[in-house]
Amino acid sequence: MEAYINILPRLLPGAVITVQVLLASAALAFVVAFVAGLGRVSKYSIVRKITAVYVELFRGTSLLVQLFWIYFALPAFGIQFSPFLAGVVALGLNYGAYASEVVRGAILAVPSGQTEASIALNMSNWQRMRLIILPQAFRIMLPGFGNISIELLKGTSLVSLITLTDLTYKGLIIQNTNLSYTMPVFVMLLVVYFIIALPLIILAKKLEKNASRGVAKA
Amino acid sequence: MGMTEKQLKSSNKPDKEMPLVQYENVTKKFGDVEVLKGLDLEIKQGEKVALIGPSGSGKTTIIRMLMTLEKPSGGVISLNGEPLWHKKIGDKLVPADEKHLRKLRSDIGMVFQHFNLFPHMTILRNVTEAPIHVLGLSKEEANERAVDMLNKVGLGDKLDAYPEQLSGGQKQRVAIARAVVMHPKVMLFDEVTSALDPELVGEVLQVIRDLAKETDMAMILVTHEMDFARDIADRVVFLHNGQIEEEGHPEDIFETPESERLQGFLSRFLNT
Structure with a gap:
């Protein structure tokens, strides 16, 4: 028991880094999701194609390889990121690609009658999206965003492989320096990750309940 | 007697020669199915026209093309003498762009079978949203106009619902x-009472009747309510298989239908 209590304060700085990576990459993923999600439903086929290539590329390849690319390979092209920034960019682009599918699906889930009514009221394309479609689609998206943010938290552990001292990295250091701590370290890692995830899980459940309010039925 | 009033009104219009809406040889195909086969139809300023006919006869497609929700496969639809789906460049007609469509669309309004209200907005905002953002009215002007109209349709007490x-x-x-x-x-x-419970049909038809009397808006009504069509329309158009089978004054259409198809259609309606 003592071992468990000893470990906790030594894990905390790593937990802080993990939460920072989580928040920063979630913010990036959110922006990317909307840009790419709107791109996927654009009326210009060239925009649809470019965003489709991006989404499939980032969904279809390994996040770990993307991370290595951004951290180890891009410097060869003169682009150098700090470990933190490389982690945030890789996670943001990867999970943003997944989340853009949530955005796209939600936009398409708003019944076509809403689009037709806004055309009949002579709204512009952008007004229709901003005033009518997105406010309804947003409610449909939220549970999906909640789930992806939980996935994203779990994905942050990979940044330990590009020398960022996050929660996982801290745990591995403790375990390496004192092998008798192996069991307590890995138990405490699970516990701390779960504690960070808990608010996200509760939020996602709540959003799921409210998702259908204020959305037109097909 | 309402007729003479309306005729007087429209005869005062300077451009009474030019129809408000004109369909010239308009066709529409969905895949291999031809739902409209060379439609020619004119609607005058302020005229109330009822489109009747069996389902699949193309009546809804006719108004959806005018609302720019459906693109015609061939022919020209004009509004105030200006092609709707085309732009005139010199003598040539080229496909219209969004700007052109928006300009012409401002003269057209539509009520849908399934209402299509905006579920995330109050009743008042449903009615003020477009006047504010599309017409550029101030919030006060839009509210005044909306409250006035909602009072007219008997919903002045539901603004915040x-x-x-x-x-x-x-x-x-x-x-x-x-x-x-x-x-x-x-x-x-567009069949605005078809999705309603029978006991709610009357209140909606009454609102449209009042509107028809009070305004000089032209109306095109796709409907299965024959009494209503007879009551409100200056002209009734019977469609069959994507073509106009018969058209005329409501009295003539309903009392002395000429074509067998219209006779059959009406008798089926009177029997149900």
């Missing part, structure tokens, strides 16, 4: 108010 709290008949009356505050020159009604 949300669509889901209303009955079907009330929703449809809001949808009518929402379209009317945009002051279109022609208003399209």
Whole structure:
């Protein structure tokens, strides 16, 4: 028991880094999701194609390889990121690609009658999206965003492989320096990750309940 | 007697020669199915025209093409003498761009079978949203116009309610108010009572009747309510298989139908 209590304060700085990576990459993923999600439903086929290539590329390849690319390979092209920034960019682009599918699906889930009514009221394309479609689609998206943010938290552990001292990295250091701590370290890692995830899980459940309010039925 | 009033009004219009809406040899195909086969139809300023016919006869497609929700496969639809789906460049007609469509669309309004109210907005905002953002009215002007219209359709006490709290008949009356505050020159009604419970049909038809009397908006009504069509329309058009089978004054259409198809259609309606 003592071992468990000893470990906790030594894990905390790593937990802080993990939460920072989580928040920063979630913010990036959110922006990317909307840009790419709107791109996927654009009326210009060239925009649809470019965003489709991006989404499939980032969904279809390994996040770990993307991370290595951004951290180890891009410097060869003169682009150098700090470990933190490389982690945030890789996670943001990867999970943003997944989340853009949530955005796209939600936009398409708003019944076509809403689009037709806004055309009949002579709204512009952008007004229709901003005033009518997105406010309804947003409610449909939220549970999906909640789930992806939980996935994203779990994905942050990979940044330990590009020398960022996050929660996982801290745990591995403790375990390496004192092998008798192996069991307590890995138990405490699970516990701390779960504690960070808990608010996200509760939020996602709540959003799921409210998702259908204020959305037109097909 | 309402007729003579209307005729007087329209004869005062300077451009009474030019029809408000004109379909010239308009065709529409969905895949291999030809739902309209060379439609020629004119609607005058302020005229009320009822489109009747069996389902699949193309009547809804006719008004959806005018609302720019459906693109014609061939032919020309004009509004105020200007092609709707085309732009004139010199003598040539080229496909219209969004800017052109928006300009012409401002004269057209539509009420849908399934209301299509905006569920995330209050009743008042449903009616003020387009006047504010599309017409550029101030919030006060838009509110005044909307409240006035909602009072007219008997929903002045529901301003802060949300669509889901209303009955079907009330929703449809809001949808009518929402379209009317945009002051279109022609208003399209697409089977606006078909989705309603029978006991709610009357209140919606009454609102449209009042509207028809009070305004000089042209109206094109796709309907299965024959009494209503007879009551309100200056002209009734019977469609069959994507073509106009017979058209004329409501009395003639309903009392002395000429074509066998129209006779059959009407007898089926009177029997049900």
